[in-house]
Amino acid sequence: MIPNETITICVVPNTDIVVVVLCFFFMIVLLFKCCHICFYSTLYNxxxxxxxxxxxxxxxxxxxxxxxxxxxxxxxxxxxxxxxxxxxxxxxxxxxxxxxxxxxxxxxxxxxxxxxxxxxxxxxxxxxxxxxxxxxxxxxxxxxxxxxxxxxxxxxxxxxxxxxxxxxxxxxxxxxxxxxxxxxxxxxxxxxxxxxxxxxxxxxxxxxxxxxxxxxxxxxxxxxxxxxxxxxxxxxxxxxxxxxxxxxxxxxxxxxxxxxxxxxxxxxxxxxxxxxxETGTGIGDIQFQFLLNSFPLSFKIFSGTDINGGIQAGSALLGDYLSSKEESHHNSVSLIIFLTDGRPTVGIVQSPAIIGNTKAAVQEKFCLFTIGMGDDVDYRLLERMSLENCGTMRRIPEDADASVMLKGFYDEIGTPLLSDIRVEYSEDAVEYITQNLFTNYFNGSELIVAGKLTNHSSDSLHVQVTASNSERSIVLEKDMSIHEREQETERRLAEAEAGPNVNGYVERLWGYLSVKDGLKGRLRSQTSAERENYTQHTTNLSLTYNFLxxxxxxxxxxxxxxxxxxxxxxxxxxxxxxxxxxxxxxxxxxxxxxxxxxQSLHRNQPPKPTSAVSKATSGVSKLTKKSVTLSKTSADGDPHFVVEVPHSKLTVCFNINGEPGHILRLVTDHKHSGVTVNGALIGAPAPAGSHKEQRTYFNTITIVADKPHRSYIEVTPQKVILDDRDRMILPSSSSISVQTANLGVVIIANTNLTVTILGTIQFVILFHHYKNPAPYQRDHLGFYIANSKGLSKDTHGLLGQFLYEDIGLTQLNGNFSMARENSTQEPLGKNISLPSCPALKVKDRTVTVIKKSRRIYSGKQTVDCWFAKNNAAKLIDGQYSDYVVSHLFDTGDWANGTNTH
Structure with missing residues (x-):
């Protein structure tokens, strides 16, 4: 019995990506030195x-x-x-x-x-x-x-x-x-x-x-x-x-x-x-037996390095033993550990010939593990030899303690527990899975498989693992709850204060493993066409996840x-x-x-250390943690407006059917805090069957802060321009945090931008990108008010006017409501009575509404709201044209001068 080596099958879902961890399997050694940028022979000059x-x-x-x-x-x-x-x-x-x-x-x-x-x-x-x-x-x-x-x-x-x-x-x-x-x-x-x-x-x-x-x-x-x-x-x-x-x-x-x-x-x-x-999955009762065979060996000292000859001799020796003991050790795990400190110098020295001869000698009867010692080793040759024969390669540096590293490597592979491990799922449940067939599992190791769920609404995932040990075949099965696991993940991340730096970690793990698999496939490829296919696929994955x-x-x-x-x-x-x-x-x-x-442009003045930058990507820490706590008050999508009315504890929503090229005033508090937010619309054709003639989205948003001095931020789906004494142009694809005298800016790559003004006012802008957009889709932005503290009671704009507004919810007689909305039609008959309908009381105006649900935060959350029709007529002060401004940096006052209409 091997204590504490029981199987765990667990799932960590993230919308539509799932990772299955077989917690006692061996994680294939990652062979590629894939992430080096610059290598130098000295530390510094x-x-x-x-x-x-x-x-x-x-x-x-x-x-x-x-x-x-x-x-x-x-x-x-x-x-x-x-x-x-x-x-x-x-x-x-x-x-x-x-x-x-x-x-x-x-x-x-x-x-x-x-x-x-x-x-x-x-x-x-x-x-x-x-x-x-x-x-x-x-x-x-x-x-x-x-x-x-x-x-x-x-x-x-x-x-x-x-x-x-x-x-x-x-x-x-x-x-x-x-x-x-x-x-x-x-x-x-x-x-x-x-x-x-x-x-x-x-x-x-x-x-x-x-x-x-x-x-x-x-x-x-x-x-x-x-x-x-x-x-x-x-x-x-x-x-x-x-x-x-x-x-x-x-x-x-x-x-x-x-x-x-x-x-x-x-x-x-x-x-x-x-x-x-975890225990109770059926593997704890299995008794593993191992056999260590010793061979009488004689040694000869050669003046050169004959890699091909050494492999042929070792393969023949082990092959003969396995043939003589074939029946009694049918399921045993056999392997060769090949160690060298040099390149092939005698016998066959061409790498392709050595690789071909090695594969022919091994014949898939056992695995080949290679170890290179020192600097004068053809590591790529060793890597291909092991990779094509279900093994791994290790390096021992010139000045390292070879005895310690050799013992550590043997400890890792010295106790093979299972062979021919296969991980399978319910039919059509997952796609794009990473490597799911493994030759061996060694004691104390792990194997990870990642894939994408095909049914995003599925509550569970069925996993089956088959394997063999020296005595029998093993089948393990488990059903995993997806949504419970997802909720548990979110709870534990919040408890650990891990922050947003791990958002999408499951998908990135899948991308990481997929790139590793692609590089291994590329190295094993036998033809130029196969190699080119692996190269193109792996390159695209690397670019998608910004991996070097x-x-x-x-x-x-x-x-x-x-x-x-x-x-x-x-x-x-x-x-x-x-x-x-x-x-x-x-x-x-x-x-x-x-x-x-x-780009990065500088004004005609001496350079000043006005900008301090904090952590990037996984390290966008304290500032970012606060900034991603969004409120519901937002303008996102087509655009759909959602307003959380703080004083009334109501959530109101409406649509604005704007015109492409129009610039809309979202927030203005120019006289007091000096803050103005404008958004420019672009157009797109409506999808087939839509009641709209066209769609509009925000493709540019500007935030102007005039106090204590003028500064601004201009945002598009591709870049962020920050102008505060210095002018910075930041790509939305890079994660970075910049603090200037007037503004704090945090970008989470391809996800969102958080802007902090005067230490308290906080806006969040979401980046919406489409890899393969439909004709009616455009890369666009979503605007959210995360913290309005610091904006005055005179704040206005399509969103700003509701920050300090009192809105009441009432019920109107159905006849009265129908008469208000159809004043040109004939009066209803006296004997007809319609049910009452909800309405909002805004200042001296009454606006009929209906209950709707809206998805916000890129569809991650659903909110219930009272929806006002007809381009928010009577809900907003004035009319649509009052909110159209001349240019993106227009900071003029609200046209009617007051919040009362």
Whole structure:
């Protein structure tokens, strides 16, 4: 009996994406080093250590892990204290299995976002393939599981630069636990250093450990190479935990950092955890038996590396044994571990021939696991050999403790429990599933399958798992409640204060796994056509989720610093950085796309550090958490207006059938708070069968704030223009937070924008994008008033007039109501009596209404409201034309001068 190794089948739904976790299976080792942007053979050049190097004021690394999927946001703020411009270098270690999803620089208060684009085929360096070598003898890669992101930029004198990096990864369960590693190597002591890890799980967290800082070959070595001998979490570590979430923080001050490492190379902050495995699924009663066979071996020493010969000899030896014992070990798991420290130099040395011979020798009778040691290894060859024979490949760096890593690898695969594992669902229940057939499951590991539900309204999902052990075949089945799981997820995220950074995490996990599967399929492909299909599909997925992979490159626009130390109005040509795949040449710089590259313009005045930028994507933290708490008061869609009347505790809704090109006044409080909001309409044909002749949507919204000085924000579905002393043009596809003297702006990529004015007034604008729009659909915006505190009682506009309005609900006699609405018709007969109908009392006006339901927040919530017909006639002050203004920046007063009509 293997204790604590029982099966759990759980589902984490998110609208229409579902992930199934088989909590004791093995997560296929992710083989591709897919997420490297820049690799360098030295940490910095010597100039970086002179006194002129910028001072790192703050380094923050915040991670949220939800059901094994980790979002990490890094924010690094540097200050150039000198009058002359100097070079700033941002360098950060990221796990090799992670994908970078965003990078943004803020230099001198101006924003320089990145863009992920497909690699161009023509972008090949002379010299062809690099045969898998990467940064020989680089200290950054000495630990084998990390790669280095590096970006250099010129920082003007007396100015700041902020670097924002986000990446995502799926944690793998190995040896019965999950490990999350955060690199803390700023290379200097930092005034404000913080590392945070939040873990949210559905199952109870049964094991949690924060290890001593790991630096060098042993976990206990410090930055100076001396072992401190201490066991336990690093100094200043605080852990807060309950059954389903934990929050860990590491915030050493400068003195504490200096005791660890005076050079700032603190090491790796490591968190281990595991969760409870559900019982009662039928696997707990199965007795597993294992057999370890030893073979008498003789050794010969060769002067070269014969990879092909070694594989042939090992395969023949194991094959003969299996043939002689075929009946008694029919379901046993057999494998070969192949280890090499060099490239093929004798015998057959051509990679295609070695791969073909290996496959012929193995004949799908056993699995091949490969291990490469050192820098002079063809890792791509080892990767293909293992991938095509149901195994995995591991790297052991040149200066690593090989004995420790070999033992760890053997511990992972030394106890195979099941083979031929297949995960299946009810017919037509899911689509686009990731890999669902696995050769082996090893003790203490995990396997994850993700897919998309075909029936969004389904309450449950049936899952069947079949597998074999050494004695029998196993069938496990379970029905999972989808909506209960979804509600439980939302509750636990709220309890852990995880914030909006994990919104859509299930779909992103699916995208992550799909990209990994596509890259593996591409590597296994036998024909150019098959390879091209995998390339195109995986590239499209990478672009959809903004992942930097071996098939994409990141375009980063750099600021140009003039001779006088100020920033030029036009920047340098965009630089392409990318994640080169093993044994494929990295690309050279590509031409910039003028239509997509963000701009950053500066006025004719000295640069001022007026803008401070907080976390991106998964790290859009405290400011964003508040901003996404929306009210119902909104103008969204066609456009549909919803008004939550605070004084009357009523919700009212109406439609405005505007004209394309018209600009509507949504909010105006110009005289008091100085705030005005206008929205421009675009048109689209109505769908077939609609009672409307056309549709209209808001495609541009402007927010003008005239106090204490004039500033504004102009928003479209593609970009956000912020003008407050400095002018910034931010793409809606990048997550970023900017704080100026007058305005606070938070963008959640492709989701929403939050604007905070004077600290209290808060608006939220939703971005609506269509990948394949129908003729009647247009990319558009939705406007929501999140917090009206700070707007005066004289506020007006289509939405603003209701913020302080008193509206009453009454019942009208049906005859009276009919007579009011049909005053030109003949009076009703005396003997006809109609039922009463609801009406709203607005000032001295009576407006008949009907009860309706409206979907808001991109359809995520349904609200019941009293609907006023006829373009909100009598509900709103004046008429439609009174709300049409001349241009987007019009701040004129309400035409009638008062809220009374």
């Amino acid at each position: 010597s100039d970086c250590f002179k006194e002129t190097k910028p001072h790192i004021q703050e380094l923050s690394v915040q991670t949220t892990i939800i059901s094994r999927y980790a979002f990490t946001a890094v924010s690094c703020s540097m200050l150039n204290r000198h009058s002359a411009a100097t070079q700033g270098v941002f360098q950060f270690h990221i796990p090799t299995a992670a994908y970078i999803s965003n990078f943004t620089m803020i230099v001198g208060g101006r924003v320089f976002p990145s863009q992920v684009k497909a690699k161009e085929k023509k972008m090949k360096k002379e010299g062809g393939e690099n045969n898998g070598k990467k940064n020989k003898n680089t200290p950054e890669q000495s630990e084998g599981e990390m790669e280095v992101f590096r970006m250099e930029v010129t920082i003007p004198g007396r100015n700041r630069a902020v670097f924002l990096l986000t990446y995502e990864e799926l944690l793998q369960r190995r040896l019965g636990r999950y490990e999350h590693v955060t690199s803390v190597r700023p290379m200097q002591l930092v005034s404000r250093l913080s590392v945070g890890v939040t873990v949210v799980e559905h199952s109870r967290i049964t094991y949690l450990e924060v290890l001593p800082l790991r630096n060098g070959k042993t976990p206990s070595s410090n930055g100076n190479g001396k072992a401190d001998g201490k066991v336990g979490p690093p100094v200043s570590t605080v852990v807060r935990q309950n059954d389903t979430f934990c929050k860990i923080s590491f915030t050493p001050n400068i003195a504490q950092q200096a005791k660890i490492a005076t050079n700032g190379m603190l090491g790796e902050f490591v968190v281990h955890y595991d969760v409870e495995r 992979t071996p098939l994409t490159q990141m375009i980063v626009e750099k600021p140009q610093v003039l001779a006088d130390g100020t920033l030029a109005q036009t920047q340098k040509e965009a630089e392409a950085t990318e994640a080169p795949p093993p044994a494929e040449s990295s690309s050279q710089l590509s031409e910039d796309d003028n239509n997509l590259t963000p």
